[in-house]
Amino acid sequence: MTKQDLIECHDRIKPFIHNTPVLTSRLINDMTGTHFFFKCENFQRMGAFKMRGAANAIMQLSEEQKRNGVVTHSSGNFAQALSLAAQGLGVKAYIVMPNTAPQVKKDAVRGYGGFVIECEPTLEARERESKQIEEKYGATFIHPSNDDQVILGQGTACMELLEAYPDLDFVVTPVGGGGLIAGTALAAHYFGKQCKTIGGEPLEVDDAYRSLLSGKIETNETTNTIADGLKTQLGDRNFPIIQQHVGEIIRVKEAEIVTAMRILWERLKIVCEPSSAVAFAAVLNQKEKFKGKKTGIIISGGNVDLAHLPF
Numbered sequence: 441m442t443k444q445d446l447i448e449c450h451d452r453i454k455p456f457i458h459n460t461p462v463l464t465s466r467l468i469n470d471m472t473g474t475h476f477f478f479k480c481e482n483f484q485r486m487g488a489f490k491m492r493g494a495a496n497a498i499m500q501l502s503e504e505q506k507r508n509g510v511v512t513h514s515s516g517n518f519a520q521a522l523s524l525a526a527q528g529l530g531v532k533a534y535i536v537m538p539n540t541a542p543q544v545k546k547d548a549v550r551g552y553g554g555f556v557i558e559c560e561p562t563l564e565a566r567e568r569e570s571k572q573i574e575e576k577y578g579a580t581f582i583h584p585s586n587d588d589q590v591i592l593g594q595g596t597a598c599m600e601l602l603e604a605y606p607d608l609d610f611v612v613t614p615v616g617g618g619g620l621i622a623g624t625a626l627a628a629h630y631f632g633k634q635c636k637t638i639g640g641e642p643l644e645v646d647d648a649y650r651s652l653l654s655g656k657i658e659t660n661e662t663t664n665t666i667a668d669g670l671k672t673q674l675g676d677r678n679f680p681i682i683q684q685h686v687g688e689i690i691r692v693k694e695a696e697i698v699t700a701m702r703i704l705w706e707r708l709k710i711v712c713e714p715s716s717a718v719a720f721a722a723v724l725n726q727k728e729k730f731k732g733k734k735t736g737i738i739i740s741g742g743n744v745d746l747a748h749l750p751f
Contacts, residue, residue, distance in 0.1 A: 441588065441591065441592060441626055441681070442630075443630040443631070445592055446592055446595055446596065446599060446626060446627060446630060446631075449496050449589075449592040449593055449595075449596060450596045450599055450600075452496060452499055453492060453495045453496050453499065453593060453596065456485075456491070456495040456525060456528055456529075457484065457485060457491055457492055457495060457596075458483060458484055458485055459600050460479060460480050460481050460482075460483045460484050460597070460600070461480050461483060462477050462478060462479050462480070462601060462604055462605065463477075463478045463480055463708050463710070464476060464477060464478070465478075465707045465708055467707050468703065468707050468708075471703075472723065472724065472727055472730070472731075473727065473730075473731040473732060474723065474727070474730045474731060474732070474733060474735050475732075475733065475734045475735065476723075476735055476736075476737060477601065477604075477605050477608065477734065477735070477736045477737070478704075478708060478736075478737050478739050479597055479598070479600070479601040479736060479737065479738050479739060480710060480739045481597055481716075481738060481739055481740050481741060482710060482711060482712050482713070482716065482739050482740075482741050482742025483742070484741075485524060486517070486520045486521050486524045486552065486743075487517070487520075487741055487742045487743045488517040488520075488521065488740060488741030488742070488743060489594055489597050489620060489738065489740050489741065490517045490518045490520075490521035490584070490594070490741075491521045491524065491525060492593040492594055492596050492597060493521070493585075493587070493589070493590030493591065493592070493593030493594045493619060493623070494518065494521040494522045494524075494525040494526075494582070494590070494593070495521075495525040495528075495529075495593060496589045496590065496592055496593035497510075497582045497587055497589040497590050497593065498510060498522075498525050498526055498529050498531055498582070499529065500589045501531075501580055505580045506529070506530075506531045508532075508577055508578035508579050508580065509526070509531055509532030509533065509534060509577055509578075509579040509580075510522060510526055510531060510532070510533050510534070510579055510580050510581075510582050511533070511534040511535075511536065511570050511573045511574060511577075511579040511580070511581050511582070512533075512534075512535060512536070512570070512581065512582050512583070512584060513535075513536035513537070513559075513566035513567065513569070513570050514535065514536075514537070514584050515537050515538055515541035515545060516545070516668070516669055516743075517669060517741055517743055518584035518585075519535045519537060519545065519548075519549045519554065520545075520548050520549055520552055520554075520743075522535065522554070522582060523535060523549050523552035523553055523554030524552040524553070526553065526554070527552055527553035527554075532555065532577075532579070533553065533554045533555065534554070534555045534557060534573045534577070534579055535549050535554040535555065535556050535557065536557045536558075536559055536566050536569045536570050536573070537549070537556055537557070537558055537559070538558070538559060538560065538561035538562075538565075538566065539558040539559065539560065539561065540561045541558075542745070544745075546558075557569055557573065583675065584617055584619065584672070585616070585617030585618050585619030585620075585672065585675060585678060586617065586618070586619070586674075586675025586676065586677045586678055587619070587677060588677055590619050591619050591622045591623045591626070591677065591678055591681070592623060592626075593623070594619045594620045594622070594623035594624070595622075595623025595624055595625075595626050595627040596623070596627070597620075597623075597624070597627075597738055598611055598623070598624040598627035598628055598631075598736070598738065599627045599631055601736050601738075602627065602628070602631045602632050602635065602736075603631070605734065605736065606631070606632070606633060607633055607734060608628075608632060608635050608734045608735065608736045609634075609635065609636065609733040609734050609735060610635065610636050610637075610638055610730060610733055610734075610735045610736065611624055611627075611628050611632070611635060611636075611637050611638070611735075611736040611737075611738065612637075612638045612639070612640060612719040612720075612722055612723055612735060612736070612737050612738070613637070613639060613640070613719050613737075613738040613740065614639070614640050614641070614667070614669075614670055614715050614716065614718040614719045614738070614740055615639035615640065615641045615648045615670065615689060615718075616667075616669055616670035616671065616672050616715065617672040617673065617674065617675065617678070618648065618673075618674040618675060618678035618679060618682060619678055620738065620740060621637065621639045621648075621678075621682060621686060622677075622678035622681040622682055622685075624637055624738060625637040625681060625682065625684075625685035625686050626681060626685065628685070629685050636687045637685060637686050637687060638686070638687055638688050638689070638690060638722065639682075639686055639688070639689040639690070639719075639722070640689070640690055640692060640718040640719040640720075640721060640722030640723075641670065641689050641690070641691050641692070641718065641722075642665040642666075642667050642670055642691070642692060642693075642694065642697065642718060643691040643692060643693050643694075644660075644662060644663075644664045644665040644694065645660045645662070645663055645664075645665050645667075645670060645671055646660075646689075646691050647659055647660045647673050647674065648673075648674055648682070648689050649689040649691050651674055651679065651682075652682070652683065652686070652689060655683075657673065657674050657675070657676070657679055658673075659673055660673065665694060665697075666694055666697055666698065666714045666750055667697055667714045667715040667717075667718050668713075668714065668715065669713065669714075669715035669740070669741065670715050670718065690722035690723075690725055690726055691722075691725075692718060692721040692722055692725050696721045696724065696725060697714055697717050697718055697721050698714075698717075698750045698751060699721070699724070700717040700718070700720040700721035700724055701714055701716075701717035701721075701750065701751070702751045703720070704716075704717055704720060704739070710739070710742070711742045711744060712739050712741070712742050712744070713740075713741050713742055713743055713744040714744070714750065715740055715741065716738075716739045716740045716741055716742070719737050719738060719739075719740075720737055723735060723737070
């Protein structure tokens with residue numbers, strides 16, 4: 441994936457996304473000794489960065505593929521992103537969701553025009569149902585994070601950040617399925633000036649941290665984290681990019697995630713989800729590394745259940 445690929449991707453999806461704001465806070469800077477620039481993808485369409493990758497992936501399909509529709513399995517932000525992107529492009533979106541997914545999420549997908557197909561809450565069931573839809577309708581499967589076009593789309597958030605602030609020392613993102621951090625790392629490599637990409641990951645689901653150490657994709661035995669968007673694992677398309685361009689992954693405890701989330705709510709006056717706070721928590725965990733440095737933070741999304749806040 442080249443610099444030109446990222447430029448063309450950004451030009452392609454501009455009509456379908458927001459160039460989200462970058463917020464700063466003197467109080468947070470003083471508290472940490474770091475100069476922060478928060479790229480607020482919680483203000484993106486459907487409330488998360490995933491709109492970028494979903495739009496790009498659909499736009500790269502052939503006309504025949506678009507006529508037959510797209511399919512994915514997701515109970516989170518990508519389900520909504522693919523549905524909204526498909527709606528805007530006049531493409532059918534089939535979304536396989538576990539029957540245990542909150543009703544509010546199913547309703548949101550339907551509200552964006554997606555066709556919800558429910559299945560048992562196992563990866564095997566999700567993949568089996570997706571395959572049946574592919575075969576029945578000729579729909580094209582789009583993976584939420586392990587897809588080249590999705591990775592390029594997600595990288596455009598960092599592109600925009602570096603266009604506004606080209607001299608950042610670090611860009612920090614949360615790590616789940618790997619699409620965001622892989623795209624961010626490519627953007628930092630091509631558009632930054634010695635800008636390093638660092639990931640934040642919950643200690644309870646630290647498969648990416650362990651994968652970088654072992655050199656192969658690791659899995660998690662538990663998913664016991666408040667950061668519900670980070671429970672997925674890396675894939676064979678994004679992992680090589682992460683190996684090449686990500687300097688480090690910092691693990692954080694659940695209490696640190698809650699503390700970081702609360703600071704962002706209180707000081708930036710924004711709604712961000714727990715997964716978003718993981719990147720900021722990683723910097724708070726290792727303040728000395730970032731002291732005096734210009735640090736970009738990707739606030740990945742703001743889709744949070746207000747009835748179940750952790751503070």
